[in-house]
Amino acid sequence: MTETIKDRATTPGPARTRAAGATGRSSRRKPTSGQNRSTLARIKRDRMLLLLALPGMAVVALFHYFPLLGNVIAFQDFQPFLGISQSEWVGLDNFDVIFNGDPRFVNALANTLIITLIQVVFVFPLPLALALLLNSVLSERVKRGVQSVLYLPHFLSWVIVVALFQQVLGNAGMLNTFFREHDMATFSIIGVPELFKLLITSQVIWKDTGWGTIIFLAALSRVDMNLYEAAAMDGAGAWRRTWHITLPAVRSVFILLLILRLGDALTVGFEQIILQQGAVGKAASEVLDTYVYNNGIVGGNWGTSAAVGLVKGVVGVVLVLGANKLAHVFGERGVYSR
Amino acid sequence: MSDLTVTRSNLVFGRPSLLARGARAVVLAVACLAVILPFIAVISTSLASQAEISRAGGFVFWVTDPTLDAYRAVLSGGVVTRSVIVSLGIAAVGTALSVMCTIGLAYALSRTTMYAQKPMLLAVLFTLLFSPGMIPMYLVVKQLGLIDSYWALILPVLINAFNVIVMREFFLDLPAELMESAKIDGAGEFLVLTRIVLPLSKAVIAVIALFYAVAYWNSFFNALLYINSPEKWPLQLVLRTYVVNETPMGVDDLVMEGSSLPPQVAIQMAILLISVLPMLIVYPFIQKHFTKGLLIGGVKG
Numbered sequence: 170m171t172e173t174i175k176d177r178a179t180t181p182g183p184a185r186t187r188a189a190g191a192t193g194r195s196s197r198r199k200p201t202s203g204q205n206r207s208t209l210a211r212i213k214r215d216r217m218l219l220l221l222a223l224p225g226m227a228v229v230a231l232f233h234y235f236p237l238l239g240n241v242i243a244f245q246d247f248q249p250f251l252g253i254s255q256s257e258w259v260g261l262d263n264f265d266v267i268f269n270g271d272p273r274f275v276n277a278l279a280n281t282l283i284i285t286l287i288q289v290v291f292v293f294p295l296p297l298a299l300a301l302l303l304n305s306v307l308s309e310r311v312k313r314g315v316q317s318v319l320y321l322p323h324f325l326s327w328v329i330v331v332a333l334f335q336q337v338l339g340n341a342g343m344l345n346t347f348f349r350e351h352d353m354a355t356f357s358i359i360g361v362p363e364l365f366k367l368l369i370t371s372q373v374i375w376k377d378t379g380w381g382t383i384i385f386l387a388a389l390s391r392v393d394m395n396l397y398e399a400a401a402m403d404g405a406g407a408w409r410r411t412w413h414i415t416l417p418a419v420r421s422v423f424i425l426l427l428i429l430r431l432g433d434a435l436t437v438g439f440e441q442i443i444l445q446q447g448a449v450g451k452a453a454s455e456v457l458d459t460y461v462y463n464n465g466i467v468g469g470n471w472g473t474s475a476a477v478g479l480v481k482g483v484v485g486v487v488l489v490l491g492a493n494k495l496a497h498v499f500g501e502r503g504v505y506s507r
Numbered sequence: 508m509s510d511l512t513v514t515r516s517n518l519v520f521g522r523p524s525l526l527a528r529g530a531r532a533v534v535l536a537v538a539c540l541a542v543i544l545p546f547i548a549v550i551s552t553s554l555a556s557q558a559e560i561s562r563a564g565g566f567v568f569w570v571t572d573p574t575l576d577a578y579r580a581v582l583s584g585g586v587v588t589r590s591v592i593v594s595l596g597i598a599a600v601g602t603a604l605s606v607m608c609t610i611g612l613a614y615a616l617s618r619t620t621m622y623a624q625k626p627m628l629l630a631v632l633f634t635l636l637f638s639p640g641m642i643p644m645y646l647v648v649k650q651l652g653l654i655d656s657y658w659a660l661i662l663p664v665l666i667n668a669f670n671v672i673v674m675r676e677f678f679l680d681l682p683a684e685l686m687e688s689a690k691i692d693g694a695g696e697f698l699v700l701t702r703i704v705l706p707l708s709k710a711v712i713a714v715i716a717l718f719y720a721v722a723y724w725n726s727f728f729n730a731l732l733y734i735n736s737p738e739k740w741p742l743q744l745v746l747r748t749y750v751v752n753e754t755p756m757g758v759d760d761l762v763m764e765g766s767s768l769p770p771q772v773a774i775q776m777a778i779l780l781i782s783v784l785p786m787l788i789v790y791p792f793i794q795k796h797f798t799k800g801l802l803i804g805g806v807k808g
Contacts, residue, residue, distance in 0.1 A: 225612030239643025326725030478640035
């Protein structure tokens with residue numbers, strides 16, 4: 170049954186209403202007089218569909234949009250026992266930690282940006298490299314097997330990944346046990362503040378590089394094999410075929426993912442870091458999200474934490490929109506097209 | 508099909524050099540071993556006896572005399588057993604509700620003539636761009652009286668916009684003629700969904716269900732945030748306490764019949780493996796769909 174799905178996705182047969190590109194979307198619309206009917210009549214006609222959508226939309230409204238209102242406590246001296254209505258309004262006082270540069274906030278911001286920089290440069294391109302490598306494996310069986318193994322870590326929780334890394338790399342971990350048994354030098358990386366960013370970067374690589382290839386392999390699978398053959402006939406070597414055929418095929422996906430990553434520039438591995446913060450201390454490991462948690466929910470400074478969270482969220486949206494705009498300038502589709 | 512491609516491309520491109528193929532094989536093999544080897548050591552150590560662990564100096568890479576003592580200790584009642592039941596319950600209830608709501612929402616959003624379809628679709632899409640923030644979320648959950656309730660681990664994450672989009676794209680790609688003809692025969696939208704759309708969508712439902720189940724099973728931070736009573740802890744919190752933070756497991760945490768405690772490291776590895784096991788069991792059944800491009804729909808949307 171999956172075969173038929175795949176076939177339909179690759180060969181546009183007559184059974185597919187969805188023609189190529191943007192025209193497909195409008196042609197799917199039935200030429201009914203629906204637009205002319207009154208709102209009430211349309212709601213009545215679609216009552217079953219609306220009923221089906223209702224539970225999901227209610228959850229979206231209650232847990233994705235309604236909490237946005239809670240951000241007003243960024244402008245309050247919020248006290249949980251008083252609630253939002255009774256707490257005192259303090260204007261922009263809570264934002265002082267940002268604009269006056271509270272050292273703990275600055276430390277968290279600096280760590281966040283350093284980790285983002287490291288991960289965009291060293292982690293982000295790895296899935297593409299691995300996908301190109303997998304794509305060059307000609308045996309379908311080997312490829313499937315390797316994919317199955319490398320996708321697996323994505324499904325493990327951060328608690329499991331952190332636990333595994335401790336057990337493997339810890340001072341009393343597997344590798345050190347092995348080295349000691351064989352009279353070799355041991356090492357220590359877990360619990361060393363200077364190496365913390367290296368540690369969490371390697372954890373991200375281990376967990377998500379394999380899974381990250383999925384989107385690139387999908388893009389690569391749509392490349393017409395005839396292009397490669399034609400290029401080979403014209404005398405293009407392996408590198409030139411990669412440069413002129415393979416890379417252009419994944420370019421828009423790559424840019425799309427880069428935009429999304431930039432939008433997340435201020436969000437770095439919250440669960441991953443909070444789990445390991447005790448061992449290395451906050452100076453090396455505090456990032457914006459852990460600052461909001463430690464300062465607000467643990468420390469009780471609700472107002473300032475909400476202010477930091479609000480600014481972080483707004484900057485995140487601005488970054489996505491800005492990066493998307495940039496993609497349009499360079500003639501790419503981006504997350505949404507204009 | 509694969510054999511054909513192999514011979515065809517070999518004819519045109521010539522066989523890649525031995526060195527290039529060797530380098531590729533080494534890189535892929537190292538990557539696979541980096542994933543597999545830790546698991547082998549975890550399994551071996553969890554099955555090892557005290558004598559064997561002392562002999563190996565901490566970890567056992569290949570167990571010669573396996574014993575299930577550690578599993579018996581953690582699964583015969585006590586903290587771990589209780590948290591496994593909690594986690595299984597949350598994953599089962601949460602996944603069932605999530606899949607039902609996602610199917611309903613995705614199907615409604617795939618009917619482009621529906622009233623208010625566009626604004627609703629945009630509302631779902633926009634949730635991918637922002638999050639309300641940790642503190643406002645906490646306040647809402649608290650306001651709803653869900654603190655220390657299992658529902659706090661389910662309701663806030665009931666709908667994942669990405670999953671809705673993937674499923675909607677899949678529904679959009681189904682042949683419209685089937686649904687049209689059913690409607691001409693007098694079937695309403697609900698019948699079309701249950702009789703025609705869902706039977707054709709088993710694969711995508713399986714994958715989306717896995718995504719939700721994994722998210723519920725792995726949920727750690729929401730539990731840390733919203734669950735105060737240790738007796739309500741899901742497995743991930745127990746894992747953090749006893750394996751990541753290495754709090755020793757005492758007799759109080761286990762239900763033992765007289766005999767001495769199994770080695771701590773074996774107990775830790777047993778907890779670790781128990782927390783991975785559901786994934787290892789379900790994964791092979793679902794995994795084939797990933798490699799067959801089922802998720803392309805979400806990618807191009």
